[in-house]
Amino acid sequence: MREADSSNNSFKTILWLSVALLVLTGRVVSDVIALASGSFDSTISSAIRVLLGFAFIACTGFIVWGYAQVHAYRSRRDFAKDFTRLLVLLFVAVLPFGDGGNPTGISEVLFANILGAERIFCALFMVVFLYRALNLQRTSQTRRYTRVIIIGTVGAFVTALISEATHVNTFRVLILLLCAVLAIIMYLAVKRRTWVHLLSAKEKRTLLLLTFVGMILGIVSMAFSWSHTSELYISLREATYGFQVVMAYASTFLTIFCERVFWTTLFSLPNSSMIERRTFEFSSVAYLNRIAAESTDIEKLYATVTSLAMQATRGSAAWSFSLDQQSGVQVRSQERLNVKQIQALNDADVVAEFAATLVQPVNIEYMAEHPTFRYLSRSVESFAQSMIIAPLRSGRDFVGAIIVTHAQPFSFETDDVQAVSAFASSASVAIENARLVEDSLEKERYHKELLVGREIQRKLLPQTNPQFDKYEIFASSAPALEVGGDYYDFYHLADGSPCVLIADVSGKGISAAFYMAKLKGVAIALARHATTAQQLVEDINATLFGTMERQMYITMMAVHLGSNGHMSIVRAGHTPALLVRPGGTSVIKPRGLGVGLAKPEFFRTCIQTEQYTLRTDEALLLFTDGINEARNHQEEEFGLERLESIVQDVTTQRGASAESISQKVMHDVLAFSNHAMQHDDMTLIVIRRAP
Numbered sequence: 001m002r003e004a005d006s007s008n009n010s011f012k013t014i015l016w017l018s019v020a021l022l023v024l025t026g027r028v029v030s031d032v033i034a035l036a037s038g039s040f041d042s043t044i045s046s047a048i049r050v051l052l053g054f055a056f057i058a059c060t061g062f063i064v065w066g067y068a069q070v071h072a073y074r075s076r077r078d079f080a081k082d083f084t085r086l087l088v089l090l091f092v093a094v095l096p097f098g099d100g101g102n103p104t105g106i107s108e109v110l111f112a113n114i115l116g117a118e119r120i121f122c123a124l125f126m127v128v129f130l131y132r133a134l135n136l137q138r139t140s141q142t143r144r145y146t147r148v149i150i151i152g153t154v155g156a157f158v159t160a161l162i163s164e165a166t167h168v169n170t171f172r173v174l175i176l177l178l179c180a181v182l183a184i185i186m187y188l189a190v191k192r193r194t195w196v197h198l199l200s201a202k203e204k205r206t207l208l209l210l211t212f213v214g215m216i217l218g219i220v221s222m223a224f225s226w227s228h229t230s231e232l233y234i235s236l237r238e239a240t241y242g243f244q245v246v247m248a249y250a251s252t253f254l255t256i257f258c259e260r261v262f263w264t265t266l267f268s269l270p271n272s273s274m275i276e277r278r279t280f281e282f283s284s285v286a287y288l289n290r291i292a293a294e295s296t297d298i299e300k301l302y303a304t305v306t307s308l309a310m311q312a313t314r315g316s317a318a319w320s321f322s323l324d325q326q327s328g329v330q331v332r333s334q335e336r337l338n339v340k341q342i343q344a345l346n347d348a349d350v351v352a353e354f355a356a357t358l359v360q361p362v363n364i365e366y367m368a369e370h371p372t373f374r375y376l377s378r379s380v381e382s383f384a385q386s387m388i389i390a391p392l393r394s395g396r397d398f399v400g401a402i403i404v405t406h407a408q409p410f411s412f413e414t415d416d417v418q419a420v421s422a423f424a425s426s427a428s429v430a431i432e433n434a435r436l437v438e439d440s441l442e443k444e445r446y447h448k449e450l451l452v453g454r455e456i457q458r459k460l461l462p463q464t465n466p467q468f469d470k471y472e473i474f475a476s477s478a479p480a481l482e483v484g485g486d487y488y489d490f491y492h493l494a495d496g497s498p499c500v501l502i503a504d505v506s507g508k509g510i511s512a513a514f515y516m517a518k519l520k521g522v523a524i525a526l527a528r529h530a531t532t533a534q535q536l537v538e539d540i541n542a543t544l545f546g547t548m549e550r551q552m553y554i555t556m557m558a559v560h561l562g563s564n565g566h567m568s569i570v571r572a573g574h575t576p577a578l579l580v581r582p583g584g585t586s587v588i589k590p591r592g593l594g595v596g597l598a599k600p601e602f603f604r605t606c607i608q609t610e611q612y613t614l615r616t617d618e619a620l621l622l623f624t625d626g627i628n629e630a631r632n633h634q635e636e637e638f639g640l641e642r643l644e645s646i647v648q649d650v651t652t653q654r655g656a657s658a659e660s661i662s663q664k665v666m667h668d669v670l671a672f673s674n675h676a677m678q679h680d681d682m683t684l685i686v687i688r689r690a691p
Helices: 002-037 043-070 076-094 106-136 142-166 169-189 194-198 201-226 231-239 243-294 298-313 339-345 347-356 374-380 414-440 445-460 509-527 533-544 600-606 640-651 658-673
Strands: 317-324 328-335 362-364 386-394 397-406 471-478 486-492 498-505 554-561 566-572 577-581 584-588 609-613 619-623 682-689
Touching: 002 043, 002 106, 043 106, 043 231, 076 106, 076 201, 076 243, 106 142, 106 231, 106 243, 142 169, 142 243, 169 243, 194 243, 201 231, 201 243, 231 243, 243 298, 243 414, 243 509, 298 317, 298 328, 298 386, 298 397, 298 414, 317 347, 328 339, 328 347, 339 347, 339 374, 347 374, 347 386, 347 397, 362 414, 386 414, 397 414, 414 445, 414 509, 445 486, 445 509, 471 486, 471 658, 486 509, 486 682, 498 509, 498 533, 498 619, 498 682, 509 533, 533 554, 533 566, 533 600, 554 619, 577 640, 584 640, 619 640, 619 658, 640 658, 658 682
Parallel strands: none
Antiparallel strands: 317 328, 317 397, 362 386, 386 397, 471 682, 486 498, 498 554, 554 566, 566 609, 577 584, 577 619, 619 682
């Protein structure tokens, strides 16, 4: 459909171009005849020129608009190309060609008409470019602003025609006042410039140059268009009466647009490297998780995470190793380091032994001053004077490390350590998952899914309950005979506030556990950048969408806990939560769609946040469908109503704690099932407000 529309627009553009050339040719012929007959300044000749000028303006307008329809801005590069074309056209338009007098020969007639046509085309191209630029990053008021500007410009053109006909100076004053009003509106229209901050440093430098040149040419064109003695003014006036006003208005608007974008670009330029870095980190984590989802090749995973860690930190070199009881330290990947250099750096396994003691990545700012690595500094100073060591762990077990080095001391910042930490967290999960998959290939399918899946699930879930200020939280999980996809974890968001996440991956067995591992890596990486629970869930969907199998999706619920008991609850298709209060139990069911089912743009429109306050002696229950859908031998479901009754009774008891509530619920569910085989995990998180 789009190809058909594009072809249709291209045909119309060519048609109008042909008509415009015919009109221009007709005007040249008319001027030559008038010049030969000595009637160039006669009323009839002037009227013919004006009519043909109007016809040419109309044709050119259709040509420019058709061009805009065919060449839509699909990327920043398209915008930059059109901007460059406009500046070239404007540069040619302001060149001091033409003496303003009547032509004396055929060559002068031809040159004057071609020059006038170029300047008309430039003015109209400028108007359409500004219209497209404003609508590219528009606000709710953009359409209203552009409509007023276009109507005002057309009104100024008509007023200029009346002024030419009546020679009344009052109209000229009115044109200037209208220009001032429209200039203010244009200033307001160029409001949304946040897109500039997202450009790379190279793109910002290009935009800075374009807007600076645009300001200069805009000012020159504006000055010439208002000056009655300039070649530009006389050429446009001779081409068509009053059109010099359109050029003056368009030049004014272009100058304002370039000025606003120029200063925004200039002031955001110092932050470009940081934005590029954050973008690279985010895309790298997403890429790493995609590699983990698509491949179980451990060597590829090690190579990928080693390369990404070096690029993110701008290190000189990097290497990674694994550690197991059978083969000991085994180098898995290396970047810009040879075997001898790695051996010198890991003399007597000093790096491996030091990494095994770490829980979080550490920055060795200057090896010559570090007590552990001081004796190595002289032998490795040519390629490693500072380094970051990031341990890779499977649960509590140390399985390897990523090491990034730099040839200069004090070369790494805190952000570098955080970036490597994100990669290491994702890599740990991905590598452990890959290792488990490799180990399971020798076992039969059912046994493999049962044992390996449970092992993954156990290692992914928190080993202890969190200690959040002013909250008491207790989580419990009972695995089913078949390994499900229940997952929960606790995070601190960007502002340090706590967030609780519970999720359920569709499907069973190794596939569900695999996506649990993927979800954990993504959530760990994204939580430290998110400011709200909704942003965290939206970012998780944006990262996972397109990387999951078609039949797979994840339901989840995230609870952002405030210091005063305020809770922001987001639900992505998950089982409803229960808010237990002395007066009764409420079902919390915010609108939301499962993660992985919709593109990020549509997903954002489907999800919402609901606000609640948790008071003392009240409780919030988060659970997976294994709780309310638990069955007994008669295939009866436990049900939500029975669950509400139990939690209402136990919560209102004096001295009830999050742990006692959880134990009571799990006990009653298991008693109801009476040892009947369950096909889904049962996970329960109880949150109480600490007294």
